[in-house]
Amino acid sequence: MIVEHKGDPVVFRAALREWLARVVPADWSRKMLRASSDEFVVFQRWWMEERRKVGMATPHWPAEFGGADLRLAHEIIIADEFARANAPPVTLYIVSLNHIPATLLQWGTQKQKDRYLPGVARGEIWCQGFSEPSAGSDLAALRTRAVRDGDNYIVNGQKIWSSYSMYADYCILLTRTDFQASKHRGISYFILDMRAPGVEVRPIRQANGHARFGEIFLTDVVIPAANLVGAENDGWTVAQSTLAAERGILSFERAERRGYAIAALVAEAAADPQSWWREPALRAEFMQIFAEAQASRRLARALLAEKGGGVPLSKMTAAYMKLTSTSLMQRIGDFLVRAHGISAQVDPTGEGTASEGMREYLQSFGETIAAGSNEIMRNLIAERDLGLPR
Amino acid sequence: MIVEHKGDPVVFRAALREWLARVVPADWSRKMLRASSDEFVVFQRWWMEERRKVGMATPHWPAEFGGADLRLAHEIIIADEFARANAPPVTLYIVSLNHIPATLLQWGTQKQKDRYLPGVARGEIWCQGFSEPSAGSDLAALRTRAVRDGDNYIVNGQKIWSSYSMYADYCILLTRTDFQASKHRGISYFILDMRAPGVEVRPIRQANGHARFGEIFLTDVVIPAANLVGAENDGWTVAQSTLAAERGILSFERAERRGYAIAALVAEAAADPQSWWREPALRAEFMQIFAEAQASRRLARALLAEKGGGVPLSKMTAAYMKLTSTSLMQRIGDFLVRAHGISAQVDPTGEGTASEGMREYLQSFGETIAAGSNEIMRNLIAERDLGLPR
């Protein structure tokens, strides 16, 4: 158990590094490029199980719920080592590992915590049922209805952009429970069992050909009142805790991974006498990207420090992080596409950097749109950080 | 008299070219770089007088008012030849030559036309009193008041950004005459004698150090009712004719001048083994600018063709012209500043291209802001051409 070494950060890091070197399959990313959805899920489950064996499934959770009570410093070490080793990200478990504890530890009843938190380490998958076809940027306009019926709520409506919902065991669901209240006031937050009758999920294929999101159709779905998280009609407040989960160690790990990827790009290009590295304009463009990737790493650290109680960088550091890091991802993809010319246009599932370009580029639009579009981030920055009038 | 040859465009062009070669001083632009305001005005008056001598002061005006009844085809030849010869632009007379006939020929009384139009060829200078400190982009919010008093109006208020108003003989002035009406409906259009008591002009120095604009202070100024252009409270309609004058031969001539300037830039840079032409990134950037400068010339021609009754390119061609040509000017200035490095930073009144960069760059902000800021142009394009909701 690696977490046993948590008392000594140096030993902890070394144990982690040794374990990663042993357990991460060298060819996992190549295999995943052409994997079917089922293969992807099997691989993610395998990886979660491997992590669990050494106490690395939910190490940052309280011991009470199967975690190891690790602090921020250890989370940083873990993210850093996982990024350095290019270990598989736990894509399928992002909501399970981050959003669920961020929400339930603060708002869940003891029963809810006891029942749902330990399951995550065993591989239970959660999804998020927030957005709706008519409530994207304007999330609070959601229309899915939950009507009280004795000890239950009867839910009807439709959710969209719910990552990996087709594989999920549970869903955190926002619904409208007060139809007279102003739009932020009539929302309630539920835990939904995805196997309940009346729940149907249709995968949504994306521009890059993959189906990461699902559309959830809810028809007379019965949710026990015990699954209400927080008070009835107080769901908007609860949801803020969920959304805040995006802004901590997750963005840190992403920035770290990007740092390593950027360094690998230079090494590869510089070693190839035919590469874009020989074109001064592309090289100069890349050097600015290199600098911004480093800025992104520093910004992610500043955000973590803020969460740890440090002096805030700004009133909206998380919005800056989201806006700049997703825009940078788009520019990196765009850069690679141009730098690799016609060879970037073929072999969509190829292994080389030339193929990676279009994948990164297309994927980046998911990032600039999702989780609060960059347009919403600009509004937030302008109004809440710069103080411009609404 | 060159205009005597107007029957044969080839001969007309040749006569014009011959005259320009003879009369345009080779060193005028160098001299003007360091000229005082007074020297500038003397030079402009001299140039207007030279033009007048050969019938080139107001050649596109009706013969009735001292013009030569030239058609669009001849205007194009004149603009083209003036640009080719790098003849001095009649900067001081832009309003006199273009806005005044565009307005008075359509809206002026016979008396107004007879009295004011012939004076332009004799060198009378007009300015435009439209913008106010609180009414820039929102021009219709103007507050200068004109109150009827017998056969006169008494005017009080303040105008700003009025080009060369400190040298002007007359001003076309927008004032509010109905204080109850909605903001576009209560405006009247006047001819103001700049020597009238109560008119005071303060020059405004610009970022580039020159003072092209003036601020006009009006204190109990008496304007005869006979100087009303169009009906009382119909000034907004009349002003549209004035503003339309910007969009014809003027922008064509500017685009032609830019074309020649761009070609000269290449020739100079390519001949210099130390120049930016040797840097691939700058060269590529320049080639895109080169292409856009040509597009601008074509757009100016399309705009002229529209005015001549041709099929419109779009519902807002003039707005596209204004937005793209001023943005391009800014990019050219910015390009020259970067291309010339530290040598662009010294010698603000120097003759070389290195010094030209910062002048063009700074000047360009005047253009992107004035005459309907580019932000207003984007609104117009979005709403009136693309049909997006207000």
Add this chain to the structure above:
Amino acid sequence: MAEDAFDTGALIASVEEVLADLLDVRAHQRIADGDAEVERRIWSTARSLGWLSIGVSEEKGGLGLGAAGIAAVQRALGAALAPGPFLPTLAAAQLLDTWPAGGDVVADLVAGEASAAIPADFGVSNHISWDGKQLTTPGKLLMFGAPDARFCLLPVRSGALLLCEMDAKETRALDSWDRSRALFEIAGASLAPLVAGDDRQAAHLEWIFLLLLAADSLGGSEAILAQTINYMKIREQFGQPIGSFQALKHRAANLSADIVTSARIAEQAIDSHDAVAGFWSRLAKAAVSETFVRTAGEAVQLHGGIGYTWEHGCHLYLKRARLNEALCRSNSALRDAAASDLIGLLATGVDVMEIAA
């Protein structure tokens, strides 16, 4: 051109109408999923309506509308994201029309009996050598056009341009991002050279290729911007159409201004002949394809989540835009070549910026 304007306009309108019928959202889905049926139907429609004959001279059975004619057709094809090897086939027919030895091949192309392919990186082909008998290439050639194309045009190191016959059995289709268009590989040794032209023909083909890429990109930019604007008028958030938000409005206006500018640059290339044609076509392809990339990328963003789905067409325009950007050399290479052209042209006193009245 002026006297043909009406005819061309009517012709293009009919091309647009036919394409609008054949290419709805579902048809695009099928193409993206690898179904070749839609492409076959469009090609056979094009054959029966004579679209491939628009440019070539009347004596070869065409309408004689020249480069301007095929550019207009390609703009319509680009707007509709039409699948199939139209672009290289139109280009090849147009070139061979001026090539005495190309007669029979032109007839086949114009009739749609055969299609043609062109190297995807046309312009950097100095790795292909030809000694009058034998073609030698260091590796496989990457070609733009259908893998069952009967002909291809190949510039070689000496400057010559070869018309070759291809053996479809020797080609290998490549998977690529824009599935409405094909890229394939072939070994130089499997090609059978029919006729050799000279470097003027190579330059002529490059001019047409670039012109058509610019026209395709222009049509695509206009179409995807129009779709985006329609979406902005109907999609509501915060109780109002998103098209009423000024930040989005200004972005749409900027894109529209870019397209207005790009269209003028494309016009310039179409109107240019002889000495300056290559120069302007290089600048035009570079400018318009970049506008297309920018417009299609903004279209995805402005559509929000919907724009990022496979079912919606935005990504298809984006993939087409990125392919156009990469074809016939990178835009930086084209601008670099244009810079060299410019110096040469200025030295010979040619009026590079002349605009035909």
Add this chain to the structure above:
Amino acid sequence: MAEDAFDTGALIASVEEVLADLLDVRAHQRIADGDAEVERRIWSTARSLGWLSIGVSEEKGGLGLGAAGIAAVQRALGAALAPGPFLPTLAAAQLLDTWPAGGDVVADLVAGEASAAIPADFGVSNHISWDGKQLTTPGKLLMFGAPDARFCLLPVRSGALLLCEMDAKETRALDSWDRSRALFEIAGASLAPLVAGDDRQAAHLEWIFLLLLAADSLGGSEAILAQTINYMKIREQFGQPIGSFQALKHRAANLSADIVTSARIAEQAIDSHDAVAGFWSRLAKAAVSETFVRTAGEAVQLHGGIGYTWEHGCHLYLKRARLNEALCRSNSALRDAAASDLIGLLATGVDVMEIAA
């Protein structure tokens, strides 16, 4: 640094306060109109308050706050658009502090008794040659700093760095766009070399020079954006503050995001030492000075007509930004040099992206 954080913060706050008192709009006008009085007053205030001593070691009479300390001061000076030769003087003192032979000169600089100058195009000085006795230059040297500077630092072709004494009578002040800063010419032959350092010292000076340019640009960007946002809150058009128009809001947000990013890059350069210091300072100056140009340009536009007037300060920031962009080599040259650095560093296994905890 951590234990000094409070002191530095308080110190910088006092610098800002003093500058705010001395540099109002009218003072900036006077500077722009060529009046040297404001500059003299600020220099003497700086002397009496010891601003020039912040970076150098305590044994030389300084506060020992190092590069981070002078970067913080320069950021405040940049925010206020302070006139005078602070930047080259701070850089020279900081370098000479580590230079055994520089003792007396450091004392003069720290006390503000003398100022120092540096070549404006520092880094492209391989046209200056030095044989141990004689300085040879093909033409006049373009220097950044006051024309009456007593000292200058000059990198020469061999890689050495010379500390020279200057004769103010031999300098020729140049008219330049940013009148809050001086550029002048001097003939190499008129300089009196005092001490010669080696290429490590030249590299060290470049690092500090670039760092200070980045810090100055960061302060300038932050200050002009803040002024612009204030203006957007009070200026009304169409019956509402222009800051409520979403298109303008988003532009302000983008600028703010650029500044947040640039500030992190500047931090990286300040935190970097030894092998990677030069690398990061090159990227930092390039990134931050471009953000400054963009911010100051947008500031003019967002202010509308007012922003374009001489009386308003926007254009002063814009001119400062463009000077910073040009100083110590073009940003493309710096990025090119950084690219070479990077390859060298990767080859030696240095962790280029290390972030001190």
